[in-house]
Amino acid sequence: xxxxxxxxxLFQEKYQEKKACDKRHPYPIIIIIIIIIIIIIIIIIIxxxxxxxxxxxxxxxxxxxxxxxxxxxxxxVSNIPGKHEVKxxxxxxxxxxxxxxxxxxx
Numbered sequence: 001x002x003x004x005x006x007x008x009x010l011f012q013e014k015y016q017e018k019k020a021c022d023k024r025h026p027y028p029i030i031i032i033i034i035i036i037i038i039i040i041i042i043i044i045i046i047x048x049x050x051x052x053x054x055x056x057x058x059x060x061x062x063x064x065x066x067x068x069x070x071x072x073x074x075x076x077v078s079n080i081p082g083k084h085e086v087k088x089x090x091x092x093x094x095x096x097x098x099x100x101x102x103x104x105x106x
Contacts, residue, residue, distance in 0.1 A: 063089055065097040 045056045067090040077084050
């Protein structure tokens with residue numbers, strides 16, 4: 001007769017350890033990466049202001065690799081001088097992603 005695995009104290013102990021690990025924050029690396037990106041942006045702003053004696057303004061335009069955008073992107077894009085269409089920005093993001101995949105897979 002085989003012992004019941006699911007009711008064994010060893011299984012329950014491992015399950016409790018796994019449950020304790022799941023309570024930690026699932027994305028600590030992403031938070032660190034975001035903080036590093038923000039610091040780099042601040043450094044770039046300071047360097048531009050020092051080099052050319054101009055006021056700089058950061059306009060957040062983030063397009064994901066799949067081309068998805070935030071609801072407020074049109075407001076941010078309208079602040080950029082010149083004519084910019086959101087569809088063209090999305091197309092550029094998708095083509096850039098496809099180019100990266102092509103380089104990696106070949």
